[in-house]
Amino acid sequence: MNLKLAGFAGDSIVDGPGIRFTTFCQGCPHHCPGCHNPETWPFEGGFEVTAEELLAHVKRNPLVRGVTFSGGEPFAQAAAHAETARLLKAAGYEVASYTGYTFEQLLAEGDPDRMALLESLDILVDGPFIQDQCSLTLRFRGSANQRILNVPKSLAAREAVWETRERWVGGEY
Numbered sequence: 451m452n453l454k455l456a457g458f459a460g461d462s463i464v465d466g467p468g469i470r471f472t473t474f475c476q477g478c479p480h481h482c483p484g485c486h487n488p489e490t491w492p493f494e495g496g497f498e499v500t501a502e503e504l505l506a507h508v509k510r511n512p513l514v515r516g517v518t519f520s521g522g523e524p525f526a527q528a529a530a531h532a533e534t535a536r537l538l539k540a541a542g543y544e545v546a547s548y549t550g551y552t553f554e555q556l557l558a559e560g561d562p563d564r565m566a567l568l569e570s571l572d573i574l575v576d577g578p579f580i581q582d583q584c585s586l587t588l589r590f591r592g593s594a595n596q597r598i599l600n601v602p603k604s605l606a607a608r609e610a611v612w613e614t615r616e617r618w619v620g621g622e623y
C-alpha cells in the first residue's frame with residue numbers, strides 16, 4: 451500500500467530531537483484555523499511512494515536517527531503509515547507521528563488500521579492546532595493543547611502518558 455505525500459524533508463530539526471526525516475502526507479480533514487500547511491488539506495494531488503522507497507530515502511542521510519510523520523493527517527492513511535513505521539523501526543529508526551486527533555479519540559474509535567499505526571509508533575504528538583494556544587516556545591508542538599506521548603506506555607495504560615525523556619520534553623526553547 452502506497453503512502454500519498456505532499457513532500458518530505460531529509461534533515462528536519464523541528465519535528466523531534468536530532469536530525470530527522472519528516473514526511474508531510476497529503477490530505478487532512480481537520481482544517482485547523484492557522485494551520486501552517488493548508489496545501490496538504492486536499493486528499494487529491496501529492497505523489498505516491500512505497501514504504502520501501504521511503505526507507506531508501508531515509509537511509510540516504512546517515513545522520514538521521516528518527517522519522518516523523520507530519521501533516522496532513524497521517525491517521526487518514528493509517529494502514530500505509532503503519533506498514534511504513536514497522537519497516538522503519540525494523541531498520542532501527544525511532545518513529546513519531548503528529549495527529550489532529552487526540553489519543554483518547556483514536557483509542558475510543560478503535561479502528562483496526564489506526565490501532566495498528568499506534569502500535570507501530572514510539573511517539574505521538576496529538577491534538578489539533580489551536581491558534582489561541584499557539585506559542586513559538588513550545589518544543590516540537592504548535593499549540594499548548596498538544597501533548598508529546600509515549601505510545602507504548604499510553605497503550606499499556608489505556609490512557610495518555612507523556613514522554614519523559616529529556617530530549618523530547620526538555621522544556622521550552
Ligand code: SF4
Nearest residue numbers: 478481482485521550
Ligand atoms: S491537523 Fe495539522 S495539517 Fe491538519 S489542519 Fe490541523 S494543523 Fe493543519
